[in-house]
Amino acid sequence: MDWLQTVILAIVEGITEYLPISSTGHMILTSAAMGIADDEFVKLYEVAIQLGAILAVVVLYWKKFFSFQQGWLQFYQKIILGVLPLLILGFLLHKEIEKLLGSPLVVGCTLFVGGIILLFVDKWFNKPEIDSVAKVDVFRALRIGFFQCLALLPGTSRSAATIVGGMQQKLTRAEAAEFSFFLAVPAMLAATGYDLLKKKDLLIGPGVGSDNLLKLAVGGFIAFLVAMAAIKLFINSLKKYGFKMWGVYRIIVGLLVFAAVYWGYLKA
Structure with a gap:
């Protein structure tokens, strides 16, 4: 993976991490399209640069995370x-999840199916009752957490799964999205920390390329800047x-992936 590919993947991560279109799926497809070898460092990089996207949420919503006034304990309990x-x-x-991370066909399937679902969620959940994260009780938080588990399948989108879960639990679209952002912080931090600890030899071990650590740092910073803008938009x-345009986008990308696999431009 050269420096141009490093920067492109970081931009893709920053744009897609909090959109309901799957950042992991888009990075897998981008890597495959650029012909990047599916090696252990690339897999680590695609997970580790999420630290930049995590920081974007913490900076944008710092009052939620660091305002230790009344209700702060309940906020963290729900998270x-x-x-x-x-x-x-x-x-x-x-x-088992790692085995699927290099499969464009899996991503194409989940993007397509998820896109169909997003076409209808605005109609399915059109009577929200909760317009503030503070009103989300612990049982709703736990149920939304089970929706988030769907994102373990590459291409599903953690953001889409949790936002739909939030809307199913009567949150407004905006509040469901914000709660999804908050859940992302510990989820992504845990996944990134686990991968960094498990694969630390790829960064500091003998024979490791001297620029691996630098690539992670630069990629994380770029992902942070891009994610800041993407969240607001x-x-x-x-x-x-609403979600309809994201559903259409997912369906189109899914169909393009199927075509690319069928015609041999992407390996299944």
Whole structure:
């Protein structure tokens, strides 16, 4: 993976991490399209640069995370309960999930199916009752957490799964999106930390390329800057237009992936 590919993947991560279109799926497709070898460092890079996207949420919503006034304990309690199912299932299925990370065909299928679902969610859940994260009780947080587990399958989109889960639990679109962002912080931090610890030899071990660590740092910074802009744009578009256009986008990309695999441009 050269420096241009490093930067392109970081931009893709920053744009797609909080959109309901799957950042992991798009990075897999981008890597395949650029002919990047599916090696262990590339897999680590695609996970580790999420640290930049995590920081974007913490910076944009710093008052939620660091305002230790009345209700702060309940806020973190909901976040912990919401992320617990994903952490447990992700730990148990880590090896099986890694096997799917290089498969464009899996991504194409999940993008397509998820796109069809997004075409209808605005109609299915059109009577929200909760317009503030503070009103989300612990049981709703836990149920949304189970929706988040769907994102373990590459191409599903953690953002899409949790936002749909939030809307199913009567949250407005905007509040479901914000709660999804909050759940992303511990979920992505745990996944990134686990991968960095497990594959630390790729960064500091003998015979490791001297620029591996630098690539992670630069990629994370680029992902941070791009994610800051993407989050703001996504919230505004969600309030105005809902999910239909994201569903159409996913279906189109899914069909293009099927075509690329069929004609041999991408390996299944």
